[in-house]
Amino acid sequence: MSHPVLQALLPVVILIAIGYYIGKKHWVSANGTKDLSNVVFLVLAPALLFRTMSNVHLEDIDFRPVLVYFAAMWLVFGAVLWKLHFTRRAAVLGLASTFSNTLMIGVPLVSLTYGEEGLVTLFALVSLHAFVMLTMVTIVLELALELENARHGKAPKQRRSITTRLVGLGHTLFKAAKASLLHPVPLPIVCGLLFAQTGLKLPSVIDQPLQLLGAAFSPVALLLVGASLAVTTLGGHLRVALLLVGMKNLFHPLVLALLGLALGFSGVPFAVMVLTASLPIGANVYLYAIRYKVAEQEVVAAVALSTMLGLFTVALVMLLVGYLP
Template identity: 50%
Template sequence: MNSSVLASLVPVVLLIGAGFLAGRRGWVTGGAVRDLSNLIFLLLAPALLFRTMSTVHVEQLKLGPVAAYFLAAGLIFAATLVVRGFNRTAAVIALANTFSNTVMIGIPLIGLAFGPEGTVVVLTLISLHSLVLLTSATLVLELAVAREQARQPGGERTPILRTLGRAFYNAIVHPVPLPIIAGLLFAQTGLTLPESVDKPIAWLGQAFGPIALVMVGITLASTAIGHQWRAALTQALIKNLAHPALVALLGWLLGLRGLPLQVMVVAAALPIGANVFLFSQRYKTAEDLVTASVAVSTALALVTVSVVMALVGSL
């Protein structure tokens, strides 16, 4: 097995395992799980997203290499909604099929495998990854929620434009897209955060990844993965293999070659990101399936990422 793959994935597996142990031992139970989820979603994630985007300058981004990634993600997301229907469960599963763990695993893995040039490419993707995928998913989820509420007995049917406006507003004024947009706007001013402000934001952001993965393990401890393993394996195979295969095909058709395409394919092969788990909790849907899928996808990535990295050399 590629040593860089092992070095990047083992810490993720260990953190999930630590959370699993904490859940089994009863160290975190009941309402504390929901409170911890709120802490991650409402405080730690916004800090990470704002700080990441606060140094991104739009004019410096090379968008060509990421086009194949987002085109593939969009096709898979849309296909999932077509197959499963337009509802919040389908939207969360579609996000699981397309959202990679680009920060915790992607940065160290691609840096080790492709060097500084590869790191620049993956950071360009990361600067847009959450903005495009999480904002789009939030908009779809808010529309789905509005549609479900309108279909309930006695539910108020509002005009489509009002529904779209409310969903768009909720998708922007939201703990995930809002800090992304705010950080991006701040970056364009050319200002920098004072160290006394930047340091606590950095600490909060650094806490996001480990705590989110521990949270996955805690939830996994109370999840009967036995009856979810087939569906979880399906999600993992779509994310770990179908997504990178489609990126490779579309990238080739778009004329991409060499390192930029290789980095995008490897990024697509990364396992499901923990943000999907937080979305499933936020919208109270498919929580057991997403928890199992994140765990299975991460474990399976020890093999599938190694295979993908062995094959991308020919691109």
């Protein structure tokens, strides 16, 4: 029980299991789960993110491991896109192979494993994670949609000029970028960093409530993960789901680790990036599958299976991370 991997992972497993039991017992209704999700994302997460980053100075953050993380992500995403050809389905499955659940599982796990130092590195990634990845995949999906429409003769009756198409694409990208920046995850990180640069300290009357709310985030988020798993079915997409789990939970962190080692990276920031790459698939992937009407059931199955098997694959990656320099 004294092994550091067990010490970090076991509380996560227990809380997810309790949440699963709560879901199976229907102690929280479907609407109640949605309400709880709003509390986690709109109240608890911003409190934790803002308070943590309000004491961090930009010169103390090493963004180089974050750049390596994105490089590995683009390599894996590009490989999926090449293998499945340039289609909406390929883009969504590529996103599923690279987009981590950095908040609900990543924050508690990194906090237990690496403490405040690890969280600062993780939040540096989280501040850019959704913006970079979702903007990128929006570009790919919009271009793929145009190509599919052209291939199948579904282009608009009135042929649009290249200028009109570019303006439409630009409008879509602007909306995606705006939504990513004003999201309740990156926004408090940026606000916290800006506040930290002023050199001011939060008054205790504000700091203490934020501390209490932030402390509630990890247990409530993990209970919510378990409750969500209790009402999710895998359907008939087990094979695709298993392939995506292999790509996301194992291949993605492997590519990141090899790339980082080749570039001479080491230490806690690099270990945090490898661990983050091994996290289960994030829920935002499902939102894109719904929006572009492709691979919805495959993604639902993959997110659920990735989270369930993630308890084992993350443990394996954590053991191997211990051998990194």
